[in-house]
Amino acid sequence: MWKDIMYCSNEKEYMMRLHMFEQSCVDTKVVESAHWKLKLMLENSMSDLCKCWEAMNNMIRLQHKRIRASFQKSFYDEEHEHRNPFYQRLNTFVSTEAQRRIAEEYDKVEWVGTDKSICGCSLRRTYGLPCACELGQYKLMGEPIPLDSVHIQWRKLSMECELTQDTEDGSELDMSTEMNALWKRFRSLDVIGKRVLKSKVRELAFPSTSSICPPPEKVKTKGRVKKSKGMKPDGYDVYRDPSYFEHVNATYGEDIGSQPSQSKKRQASQSKKHPSQSSHSSKNLLLTQFPDIIQPYIDDIFDVAADGNCGFRAIALLLGFGEECWSLVRKRLDQEIVSHVTPYDRLFTGRIKEVRDSLMISGLGVQPMDKWLSMPDMGYVIATTYNIILVTFGLTFSMTFFPMRGSHSGSTKNDRICCIGFVNGNHWVPLKMKDGFPMPDIAPGWKQYRTNEATSWAIAYTGRLQHWGYLLGRLSRVTQNPPTEPVEAMSLDEP
Numbered sequence: 187m188w189k190d191i192m193y194c195s196n197e198k199e200y201m202m203r204l205h206m207f208e209q210s211c212v213d214t215k216v217v218e219s220a221h222w223k224l225k226l227m228l229e230n231s232m233s234d235l236c237k238c239w240e241a242m243n244n245m246i247r248l249q250h251k252r253i254r255a256s257f258q259k260s261f262y263d264e265e266h267e268h269r270n271p272f273y274q275r276l277n278t279f280v281s282t283e284a285q286r287r288i289a290e291e292y293d294k295v296e297w298v299g300t301d302k303s304i305c306g307c308s309l310r311r312t313y314g315l316p317c318a319c320e321l322g323q324y325k326l327m328g329e330p331i332p333l334d335s336v337h338i339q340w341r342k343l344s345m346e347c348e349l350t351q352d353t354e355d356g357s358e359l360d361m362s363t364e365m366n367a368l369w370k371r372f373r374s375l376d377v378i379g380k381r382v383l384k385s386k387v388r389e390l391a392f393p394s395t396s397s398i399c400p401p402p403e404k405v406k407t408k409g410r411v412k413k414s415k416g417m418k419p420d421g422y423d424v425y426r427d428p429s430y431f432e433h434v435n436a437t438y439g440e441d442i443g444s445q446p447s448q449s450k451k452r453q454a455s456q457s458k459k460h461p462s463q464s465s466h467s468s469k470n471l472l473l474t475q476f477p478d479i480i481q482p483y484i485d486d487i488f489d490v491a492a493d494g495n496c497g498f499r500a501i502a503l504l505l506g507f508g509e510e511c512w513s514l515v516r517k518r519l520d521q522e523i524v525s526h527v528t529p530y531d532r533l534f535t536g537r538i539k540e541v542r543d544s545l546m547i548s549g550l551g552v553q554p555m556d557k558w559l560s561m562p563d564m565g566y567v568i569a570t571t572y573n574i575i576l577v578t579f580g581l582t583f584s585m586t587f588f589p590m591r592g593s594h595s596g597s598t599k600n601d602r603i604c605c606i607g608f609v610n611g612n613h614w615v616p617l618k619m620k621d622g623f624p625m626p627d628i629a630p631g632w633k634q635y636r637t638n639e640a641t642s643w644a645i646a647y648t649g650r651l652q653h654w655g656y657l658l659g660r661l662s663r664v665t666q667n668p669p670t671e672p673v674e675a676m677s678l679d680e681p
Contacts, residue, residue: 193308200311256281257343271507271514275330284340287315288331294318295325299550314339326550328517475609476579479657483623484579487607488616493552497559497606497614501568504604504616513547519564520545522571529590533566533635541567559614562629566590568604575601575643577625579617580608584626586651588643590636598646624653 191207194200227241260281268277268285272292276285291309298305298318305319314337316324324331333341372383469487476484490499490509498516499509507514520542523530531538541563547553561578565587569576576587595601605617625647632640644651 192312193306194311195306256283260343271511272324272330275333276336279333279341279343280336281340281343284313284315284336287313288321288336291315291318292321295322295550298322300326313337322550325513326547328513328515328520330514472607472609472615475581476607477581477584479654480579480584480623480626483620484607484617485620486618488618490615492613494555494558495553497564500606500614500616501559501604504606505572505574516545516547519567519571522567529635530567533590533631534563537563558612561585561608562587562631565629566631573602575603575647577603577605577619578608579605579626583608585629586625586627586647587629588632588636589640590632591640592637593639594642594646596642596646601646622650624657625650626654627651 188207191200191203194203224242224245227245228238233241260278260283265282265285267289268282273285273288276288287309294305295318300319300322302319305317307317307319309315310317310320316331316335320335321331368387372380375383472487473481473484488503490496490503495512495516498512502511502515503509505515523538523542523545527538530541534541541560544557544560544563547557561583562585565576565578565585568574569587570590573589573592575589578585578587603619605619607615607617609615628644628651
């Protein structure tokens with residue numbers, strides 16, 4: 187009956203069902219059922235007044251402590267499913283219980299969209315939380331869920347009384363002392379220390395810049411690595427569970443993550459568990475849609491929903507956000523173009539409005555062709571926005587995109603390389619590549635419009651770029667003079 191009240195479609199129906207609920211509860215012993223914990227603490231009805239008061243006091247104190255503990259957990263802990271960029275403005279500001287309810291409601295966006303008549307807005311009316319149609323609007327705009335959309339009762343993560351102007355001067359909310367101390371500490375640090383402190387403060391001030399994202403699978407936090415007596419497991423430098431970066435590498439390939447992956451055996455076992463992994467037969471079919479010289483280096487092919495957002499879904503998945511964050515990728519790319527209008531206007535030769543329009547969508551669901559991920563235009567923006575190396579493969583074109591600005595760190599170990607493939611003439615798919623795969627030619631616009639300091643990106647990967655040219659040249663020679671035995675792909679170490 188309570189669920190009937192919660193999911194009413196209009197106010198009239200709500201009032202009618204509420205009246206029915208009240209009538210059915212007239213003869214119910216609500217007080218006894220609500221305070222069963224107190225009865226357990228009293229143990230019997232023969233206690234004197236002092237024991238009854240003590241039991242009631244203990245019960246209230248325990249409830250008070252539980253509430254405080256839940257507030258602290260909401261303030262300091264982030265559940266993995268809430269590390270999605272859509273929740274970045276709510277984390278540590280909204281209770282965990284509220285975020286769980288929002289996450290359940292978000293699952294309805296797929297079929298509710300932005301239609302209020304289908305949604306019913308029950309979560310908004312009963313709990314003061316954004317309902318499915320609201321969440322659909324935020325997804326459509328590519329915006330994280332705003333903090334103001336959550337009722338203030340879910341944002342009060344403290345048992346302390348609120349300060350009022352009549353009784354307090356508000357000094358408890360003054361941060362000038364802390365800010366001055368922070369500046370003093372910042373000035374006293376060396377260059378490396380300043381960078382570390384700045385990165386921590388930046389994540390607090392701009393939550394969207396945080397690199398934290400959930401691992402592709404639940405991380406095992408208990409137990410130890412099984413090993414044979416007197417031998418350490420293959421691929422492990424210490425006996426431990428793999429870190430988050432190793433989970434990402436094991437699923438999407440070592441070039442995507444920023445740390446070396448675990449053993450090949452672990453990579454294979456984890457990749458089989460990935461829900462978007464293609465079957466063996468479909469993988470072989472898709473493999474033929476890539477150039478012959480790169481096929482031996484494709485370790486696996488994944489799939490995303492084919493709704494016109496597939497290219498942005500593939501990028502979101504490779505970045506570790508999950509493919510459902512495709513709208514945030516669209517929004518972030520548009521923000522990048524707006525922030526650097528002049529260089530992009532030169533790069534797109536006056537077509538900047540056309541490129542921006544391709545990022546804007548008017549509704550959820552299947553998108554028309556002019557809203558698809560277009561190359562090479564989006565390649566430049568993606569690589570620069572997320573400071574990654576984007577590599578695209580296809581029968582008609584294969585290109586490498588480096589960031590348009592900023593210099594390379596000098597070490598390729600921590601670089602993030604995202605690879606996507608164009609198949610069936612209309613669909614983008616994420617690719618998992620083998621270590622040291624050859625990189626196709628750099629996109630022509632990068633060479634012409636990149637900053638001088640960005641040249642270091644190409645220098646760092648000269649060997650792999652030359653490897654591609656070598657394979658193309660050898661393929662040409664093989665076509666003219668085919669050998670009697672198959673030619674194996676050459677392996678070339680990074681410079």
